[in-house]
Amino acid sequence: MPTNPRSSSRVLTPRTNTLHVPQAKLTTFLPTDSQSKKRHIRDETQSVKRRKLSSPAISESEDDGSDVDVYSEEEEVAMEDARMVQARARRQLAIDLHTQFVSSSASRCRRQAPSTLPILQSFVSSHKSDVFKCQSIGEDTYLTPPYACAYSHGSRRGGNPRLAVATEQGTVHILNTQKRDDWDSEPQRTTLQQHQNGIFDVKWNLSDTSLATSSGDQSTRISSVETGAITHVLRGHASTVKCLAWDPTNESLLTTGGRDGAICLWDLRVGERHKREDTEFLVAAPVMTIHGAHEDTIVKSKPKPRKGKQVPTPRTITNVLYPESQPYGLISSASFDGILRYWDLRQSTTTRKTKSAKRLPPTELYCSPVDPTMLHGSRRSRGIISMTCGTGPTAGLIFALGADSRIHAYDLPTLTAQRAASEHENLQTNSFYVGVSVSPCGRWLGCGGSGTTGNSFLFDVENAARPASIRQKGVELIGQKGEVGAVDWAQDMFATCTDDGTVRIWRPDIGTRRKCAQQPEESRWDWSWAM
Known part of the structure; x- marks a missing residue:
């Protein structure tokens, strides 16, 4: 029996032998101390030295107690397999750690934002300092209903809160809605008489220097905010x-939609100059027109009435907007159904051999694949009343208030409607005068409501972009009489227009809201609050 235990594992072979490399023990964890790390790396990277035996026998000089061991080919393969198993174990551990980190990060990203419902429930409005009246220009009435309103772009960024309110009599009131005490008088307002018919929409340009108004007199007019003078008259509907x-990329371009079912595109640099009394303005025609934009026809051309046949009622265009993520696109909605359509506004021409180039109307690239107004048990389609783009956490979404008394969210750029919709048991939309608007922070959405209660509603939509989000119940703002139509947001304030001829401003105020809840009978003479 050999005295040296190493000799029992020594095998003679005419082939090359391998010097012994101590095998590192497999562990389920990575070594942490510096010595273990160095030893771990040395064991992995140590090269395998080979030498060729000159004879089948090993000389006694080589058997003098040295640390050199010789293994067979099978043992070499086994050790190599063990090293590969060890490397795979370390590699798999690194992969598992990375996967765990990524999954935890993704779960944090998918986590829903905390509810801001308590903030919405703190909105209040003073009967004295937060109410503005729209005086009538006629002698038979004192107040006139406001049809549209819009805060300036500077107001949404925290600047001076200027609110443009358009009325049934074609008047535009520019109000300063900054917070003031009840005993302070209303700041001086600017009044513009732009039309002799009702104004259904009003918008500020990007620099807040001009106002555009669309009216029942079949025209759109551009006015200077500083002077009040009309600079452009647009006729084409x-x-x-x-x-x-x-x-949003050019202040000289704008788009309008009308009850004739047409969408008109305008360039304020094109037109004929006219002069009336002491004012000079441009009268312009549309540079491009999409006739029957939401009709079920491929060719969008001006309809030609046939003898003996009644022309069907056109599908009214209720909203047009430019999505920020699509610089050359336009999105429109109509009163017929909940389908949104996307238009490519890049100029296209066709050249004929015998005629000059002819400009073609914008192309409809795609539309909503499903009508969301029919996803909740309705047997027929309902139209879209008002539409607005999300911002901040809701960027990439379009919110549309439907005639089915629900607020639907569409994803950009596919215009696919989400199945879940924001709704309230008291929200009613029986007319096409009710508006919807997203707050500058992008977390809240407000809308008006039809009926005799005169209520408006606030919703927390910060999680609307998450498919699995749970829709929260909206907050009802109580205190106005009649139908609440146009609404709009500025920073830390929400404006609502009622057909009783008043405009009310709502602001978050936790202290006042708590007082109203504790003493409702005494507070109702001075305040209105959210429920």
């Missing part, structure tokens, strides 16, 4: 102009 939108 065959019926009431219901909506308008400024191009």
